[in-house]
Amino acid sequence: GAGVSQSPSNKVTEKGKDVELRCDPISGHTALYWYRQSLGQGLEFLIYFQGNSAPDKSGLPSDRFSAERTGGSVSTLTIQRTQQEDSAVYLCASSLVSSYNEQFFGPGTRLTVL
């Protein structure tokens, strides 16, 4: 079945490098979400897309974080000049229309910044 997929599953990078994390939502889902899960913590909301636009960017922790979505489908989360505190699992979710529909999560990308 075609659930939410994310790539890479694991990423190890050096401090100061840029990284790109990819999310492929479920086909036909117009809403897409990015969350960050730090060790022992709950999920922290980062950004929400409705189609290609991001009406809510309030959760992005700094201007080093950005995200885009093209064609109403694939989304990319970019972290520039990574820091050690960026190490976490980055989860993507999609839902049919809005946040009032169930969100289906991908398996996440585990980012380690050395």
Next chain:
Amino acid sequence: GQQLNQSPQSMFIQEGEDVSMNCTSSSIFNTWLWYKQEPGEGPVLLIALYKAGELTSNGRLTAQFGITRKDSFLNISASIPSDVGIYFCAGRKFNNNDMRFGAGTRLTVKP
């Protein structure tokens, strides 16, 4: 961001025992949700609650939306080894697109 207080942080129980965990918040939420996350996977929705006072069951799972709209609990009856995982509560406010998550309850079930 605003955080939900989830407890306990972890539980070690014997197979067959019942489990109870809860979430509280200082502010009101319009929807409470409970998710389960297994290693290497994203969270999966277990139960969604939309109305204050609502009590909903899903098999051996029962969850309630607190009457004050500031809390929720999840009960698991007659636990089995496959119940192992991290359980998260999440709250959503009306007209908000994001959910706030608790820090999770890590459940271990000993056969």
